[in-house]
Each structure stands twice: as structure tokens, then as C-alpha cells.
Amino acid sequence: MKTVLKLTTVIAFLLITVVCTAREPKVNLIASSEAKSLVLTMNNTSSKFGIKFMDEDAHVIYSGKLSEGSFSRKFDLSSLKDGLYFVSAEDEFNTYVYTVSIKGKEVKIVNMEEAYKPFFRRTNDKVYINFLNLDKSDVSVKVYDADYREVYTETYTNTLIVEKAFNFAGAYKGSYSVVISDNDNTYTESFVVN
Numbered sequence: 001m002k003t004v005l006k007l008t009t010v011i012a013f014l015l016i017t018v019v020c021t022a023r024e025p026k027v028n029l030i031a032s033s034e035a036k037s038l039v040l041t042m043n044n045t046s047s048k049f050g051i052k053f054m055d056e057d058a059h060v061i062y063s064g065k066l067s068e069g070s071f072s073r074k075f076d077l078s079s080l081k082d083g084l085y086f087v088s089a090e091d092e093f094n095t096y097v098y099t100v101s102i103k104g105k106e107v108k109i110v111n112m113e114e115a116y117k118p119f120f121r122r123t124n125d126k127v128y129i130n131f132l133n134l135d136k137s138d139v140s141v142k143v144y145d146a147d148y149r150e151v152y153t154e155t156y157t158n159t160l161i162v163e164k165a166f167n168f169a170g171a172y173k174g175s176y177s178v179v180i181s182d183n184d185n186t187y188t189e190s191f192v193v194n
Helices: 002-023
Strands: 026-032 037-045 049-055 060-066 069-076 083-090 094-103 106-116 119-123 126-132 139-144 150-156 161-167 174-181 186-193
Touching: 026 094, 026 106, 037 083, 049 069, 060 069, 126 174, 126 186, 139 161, 150 161
Parallel strands: none
Antiparallel strands: 026 037, 037 069, 049 060, 049 083, 083 094, 094 106, 119 126, 126 161, 139 150, 139 174, 174 186
8 A cells, every 4th residue: 555655656746747847938049050040939938938139238139028838039130240149038937048159150059048036925924935046156135125224134155945934924014125146146026015
């Protein structure tokens, strides 16, 4: 009986893992030197998926929000000057940043980085945060009130998963912001306590 229960548990866990992986957006960027273009395709996008195409001075060339389902966009690079460009694709959990080099008629993807964003969840008077910190860099968690006064701060060192729960049951009414910072990025979640 115990063997059947263990086997059922393992199979259920594997099934959940497969289903969650299947829903994860798949981002693909292909460079074409012949046509001097980029083709960005995404599958299983969520309603909160956005893309940006920027030059090296952070000027936005293209920006858009995507609806659920599959997406394909071709970027014609023939009128762009030589240099580095960035394609950023972002959903509620991840950010994908591609570095694209244009030199003459040659178009190359020189780098791809994926960053995990923190997960914020709010239930009644509580706010929960969960942040996957793969490089184990220092992570700062701060809470500010509406007047931008710091009401809480904590720094996590060498921590893989940063988890924290805040209970605002006895807090003053108003707006608050939770700010999470690592070496590279800062993430903010704002909410109102009634």
C-alpha cells in the first residue's frame, strides 16, 4: 500500500511539473543576415507579456503588449546603423534580454540573458514575496509608506530563495510599496491598506 501511495505521489508530481513547464512561454529570436532582419516568436504568452526593441542608447524603436497565444514579429533592420541593439521580452515571472549586433550586412545575436522576477501575492492584509536569487547576490527588501518613509528593511546574503511575508493588519491606512533590489535590478510592488 505504501509503495502504491509513493508511486502515485511521484507520478502526480511529475504530471504537475510537465503541465507547468508546458505553460511557460517559449521565446525564440532568430537573426537573418541575408534579409538583415530579426524574427521573434513566442508561444503560450500570458496577457502580461511585453516586448521592446531598443538601441544602445536605450531609445525604444518598438514596444508592444501581447495577448494570450502565439506571437511572431519580424523586425526589418535594413535602415538601422551599425551597433548594438537589445530585444527585451518580459512576462510576470521572467525577463529575456537579447543583445544583437549589426555590422554591415551581418546580424548576430551575441548574448541572451534570462532574469527571474520576484513573485508578489496579496491576500487580505498580507503580502507575500518570493524571489529566486540564482547568483546568490545580496538582496535588499524594503517597505515604504505613502510619504516614502522606510518602514522596514532587511538584506539577505548568500540566499538562493528569498521569502518574506508582511502582515499589514494593524498598519495605518494608505499606500505602501515593497521594493526588492539585487545587484542588477530593482522591482517594486505597490498596494493599498484599507
